[in-house]
Amino acid sequence: MSTSVNNPPWALELRSLRKSFGRSEIIRGAELAVKPGERVAIIGPNGAGKSTLFNLISGRFAPSSGEIKLFGERIDQLAPHQINRRGLSRSFQVSNLFTRLSVFENIRCALLWSMGHRYAFWKFLAGLDDLNDRADELLEMLHLDKKRDVPAMNLTYAEARALEIGITIAGGAKVILLDEPTAGMSKSETKRFIQLIRQVTEGRTLLTVEHDMGVVFGLADKIAVLVYGEVIAFDTPDAVRANPRVQEAYLGSVLAESQAQGAHA
Ligand SMILES: Nc1ncnc2c1ncn2[C@@H]1O[C@H](COP(=O)(O)OP(=O)(O)OP(=O)(O)O)[C@@H](O)[C@H]1O
Numbered sequence: 001m002s003t004s005v006n007n008p009p010w011a012l013e014l015r016s017l018r019k020s021f022g023r024s025e026i027i028r029g030a031e032l033a034v035k036p037g038e039r040v041a042i043i044g045p046n047g048a049g050k051s052t053l054f055n056l057i058s059g060r061f062a063p064s065s066g067e068i069k070l071f072g073e074r075i076d077q078l079a080p081h082q083i084n085r086r087g088l089s090r091s092f093q094v095s096n097l098f099t100r101l102s103v104f105e106n107i108r109c110a111l112l113w114s115m116g117h118r119y120a121f122w123k124f125l126a127g128l129d130d131l132n133d134r135a136d137e138l139l140e141m142l143h144l145d146k147k148r149d150v151p152a153m154n155l156t157y158a159e160a161r162a163l164e165i166g167i168t169i170a171g172g173a174k175v176i177l178l179d180e181p182t183a184g185m186s187k188s189e190t191k192r193f194i195q196l197i198r199q200v201t202e203g204r205t206l207l208t209v210e211h212d213m214g215v216v217f218g219l220a221d222k223i224a225v226l227v228y229g230e231v232i233a234f235d236t237p238d239a240v241r242a243n244p245r246v247q248e249a250y251l252g253s254v255l256a257e258s259q260a261q262g263a264h265a
Pocket residue numbers: 021026044045046047048049050051052053
């Protein structure tokens with residue numbers, strides 16, 4: 001009788017997902033079921049379809065067939081903003097920050113958007129203490145509190161990426177999609193940033209697309225390996241590393257390459 005018995009425990013499900021561009025089928029029956037609170041890295045060779053998969057999940061592309069469910073509800077026919085309202089948020093690119101606005105105002109805009117208010121209400125809402133308090137809390141969590149009143153355009157690259165993540169999580173989304181969150185960072189920045197991501201996404205479901213194996217193994221509870229539009233493995237990092245099919249299709253060569261780079265560093 002209780003509906004909760006029938007509700008699947010998954011935060012995000014992809015079922016027989018397919019996407020073609022013209023005659024090229026890029027996503028070819030992808031299957032994935034992610035539990036609430038899991039951190040998942042999607043890896044795979046160039047052109048495997050990782051970005052396409054993110055574009056399908058976030059509603060930028062409609063699938064050719066198959067299903068995408070967020071907490072058991074179909075979202076595959078919805079527009080990006082409708083998916084966002086249902087609790088899935090994708091990282092914006094740094095270029096989408098309001099560069100002339102302060103760091104604080106950027107976060108406050110994101111909070112307002114998540115509350116469904118239009119920017120026309122800005123002045124009216126400016127006095128709301130709880131909104132400002134929440135923005136300040138977030139800035140502290142992001143270690144951006146000292147940059148509170150700095151225009152976003154004056155942030156360092158790593159700080160801008162942190163702000164971007166802050167904007168992504170500001171609305172309280174339960175499922176967060178991050179596209180190569182540490183791309184362009186130095187090794188030490190990357191290490192700190194992984195910690196930051198872990199901290200600010202605690203208790204939420206996280207999906208990242210990532211090429212850097214250090215980030216993948218530092219961040220992910222589980223790894224989904226996408227090859228030619230199919231998820232050929234979805235398991236813990238250790239199990240994926242040891243999976244002969246993954247070794248053969250992808251990871252062997254990537255690990256060898258990263259080891260070689262390490263040896264030359
Ligand atoms: N809008 C589009 N129209 C036509 N083809 C597309 C479109 N978007 C992606 N593709 C093609 O789909 C394939 C997969 O691209 P996608 O960017 O999803 O791969 P990826 O795994 O993210 O690659 P990379 O690791 O290099 O970023 C590529 O061959 C690409 O040219």
